[in-house]
Amino acid sequence: MNFVAPELYPATAEILVALMALALMLATAFARTLAYALAQITLAAAAFATLLTLGADVNHTFSGTFVHDLLGSLLKLAVYLAMAIALLYGRAWLAARRLDRPEYYLLAILMTLGMMVMIDANHLLTLYIGLEMMSLSLYALVAFDRDAARSTEAGMKYFVLGALASGLLLYGMSMVYGATGALELPVIARAVSNQSASEPVLLLGLVFLVAGVSFKLGVAPFHMWVPDVYQGAPTAVTLILATAPKLAALALAVRLLPGGLSALAAHWQTMLMLAAAASLILGNLAALAQHNIKRMLAYSGISHMGFMLLGLLSGVVEGKNGLAIDAYGGALFYAIAYVLMSLAAFGMVILLSRAGFEAENIEDFKGLNRRSPWFAVLMLFVMFSMAGVPFFIGFFAKFAVLQSVVAAGHYWLAALAVVMSVIGAFYYLRVVKLMYFDDPVDNAPLQAPAGVQVILSLNGLAIAALGLAPEVLLALCAQAMRTSVITG
């Protein structure tokens, strides 16, 4: 057996982050105050490396287990950005609660590495390793406030259910392997489209795969962990949980379903259709009844992920994938838009909290317009954007996926999504109502550090700016899908 040194160039960013994670591990022992800076430097360096290796061509390495393409690069850049912002927002919050420990940043960087591996996976095992790396770091992060019962309970819940979902996924993968004899996604794709695989086994495996993906995305009926974990986790961790992992989960879905099993699209699209419909209904209706803003945003996140699925499930119509680029591009655009909005929303929750006070109730937003008109208007942007009102990015996200649903001819699904959007608008409007129509109960000045205020402002403005000019991002998302999924 002759050994060929793998080409390392496509994996520059991953290798860099892995090395930096080791450095961070050393820092936890010897230079505990440097951890935050190191984490941010890691993310910046990784972004730099990804930008340097950015290109439209698709490269495989590590014997075809790893792929470097535009889709991966775009998702990874979004992940770095989300993680960098989340760490920045969370830092002062953690410090005020004596949780600002270097292990936090180490786990965050390890989790980033896991997401990167997941995003760049071209092989079922690579996918699984990345997923586990992300999930295990996240379980620990959720339970990071180890003296708080709620945090540890959330960590436990997340761990047990997450392990179950990983098991389902792995089981599904083993069946796909059994049916096709391959673990590499392009090989699986070929085997499935040649119909050389045993279909019943494949379909059974597919059910488990979709269940696992649904769990990681947090869509109904595998959403049960979402509200409890979001509420129980420290807010800084909820912020992480609600943002970057959604991008990684989208990558998981895209690599597995359109990437590996596009010949079975008719089957998984039907499954996703049910999941999307259930998420839209359940997420929006349950969010109406929430008083805790983290729970409300959790349920709203379920409905948003349901909306995102609308893009994933309308790519292939009657065996033809002519609409696929726009549909999957729309889903990617939706995910990025959701991450931006979610960052800002949880950023606001953190902004309103201070030592000894958690702004966890929706009522805590009362009278924000009198306390800080600037942040009130930014939160207004976020809420209307989530509700899908123009001129905000959330509108074009909904527009893009609804367009593919209508193009695919699933009118009933489009109508359902629209009706649920109206119901959903109610709870976003309620937040705006509290901020603008009511008088403040709590008149304490906002205490967040200047850096957080500046980045949060930019975050809010980006939601409006990308709503006015979504063209570049939309085109980029479609381009990423064109180079990666269809030819890959």
Added chain:
Amino acid sequence: MTDIPFLSLAIWIPILGGLLVLATGPDRNAQMARTVALLAAIFGFAVTIPLYIRFDAASAAMQFKELAPWIAHFNINYALGIDGISLWFILLNAFITIVVVIAGWRIIQSRVAQYMAAFLIMSGLMNGIFAALDGVLFYVFFEASLIPLYLIIGVWGGPNRVHAAIKFFLFTLAGSLLMLLALLYLYNVSHSFDILAWRHTGLGMTAQSLIFFAFLVAFGVKVPMWPVHTWLPDAHVEAPTGGSVVLAAIALKLGAYGFVRFSLPIVPDAAVAWAPLIIALSLIAVIYIGFVALAQTDMKKLVAYSSISHMGFVTLGFFMRNQLGLEGALIQMISHGFVSAAMFLCIGVLYDRMHSRQIADYGGVVNTMPKFAAFFMLFAMANAGLPATSGFVGEFTVILGAVQYNFWIGLLAATTLVLGAAYTLWMYKRVVFGAVASEQVAGLADISAREFLLLALLAACVLAMGLYPFPFTEVMHASVDQLLEHVAAGKLTPRP
């Protein structure tokens, strides 16, 4: 014709002006906020005047066209243009914005900058609705204009404002999201969001009917038509005076405008097939809501119901598809813009002094406020459709159109002259005449110079339009004729 993008200016000057007003910050700079707002409103109106002067009334084509790619990925363009149908609404809107800024000058004392900014931004967005020639651009302006109005009702409104604001928002959002699906369907058929190109997009009867109903819900809620009108009285009663003025004068016109711009030309066969339904709903609005208005004890509610009834006239005029009906309806829309604005301002004048909108609390106002009583009289008459006021021109023309279409429909429509006179003049009598009702009424001060200016401006418009409607109708003919021909030809042969 010209290189100056007047339409873009009409849209963006108020919006940028609004942002500038916001920048003046807290209430200690209120006077500056007011001044900047007034300047922005006047400037915003000034740039709309060339639209009228340079408008070529002989042409039915879109004029002052602007075109720039916006979102090439979906073939969405920043396409603007106006024809004889939309021209006057932009002027009306810009004019009403000045009125609203002046009307809120003294009354609004808290969060002045935000109040003025909300109105200016909304005014720009509404100009965008009237000028948009791209489906998505239209939709974006259409929905975005909900945000400022939601805030205006909710922040500066009456005691039950939260309920009213949320009801208003959700009703309109529900309608407009269905319209979005219709727009997406049209895009998938035609690969374009060009509203004018959609006139020639081939559509089967089923598709046309479904699109027609999606539009009907979206625009019907906005008009509002019976039976989806219930948000309007709530919103009107709770909104501050400026909010009521804009709501009645401009926001209600958006729905009706949508019927002319979308329903009639894009799905002409469905519009013809379902016209009896619309006509029936319109007549219910005219007659039933007219009776409902008669029973009101709250002045604002009464005028709100009268608005619904008048808008019923507008939809009636549209769907009879003859020149008299359509032009009459358009004139009625503009006239109602002036008259309802003036009615709400009059009620605002009274409310500012008495803090009551109940008819029963008033009586004998003429003794203490003679100048006001004279203005109020004129507007009440215009609301009732008295000849020589703007209200008469529109109503009379629509009734003529209705008689031409079907005598019995004309007869039913004509009852509005009786009902309108009954509820308006009866209210006027109870409020203004009779014995002085209370100490409070006895102590009322007549209108100030600022209020006089406002009411005089509107009175001039109402009278000018009533006595010499030619400048209003002149620009419409070409566009209206073309639209009617298009609807008459239809898209399907043979017509089902």
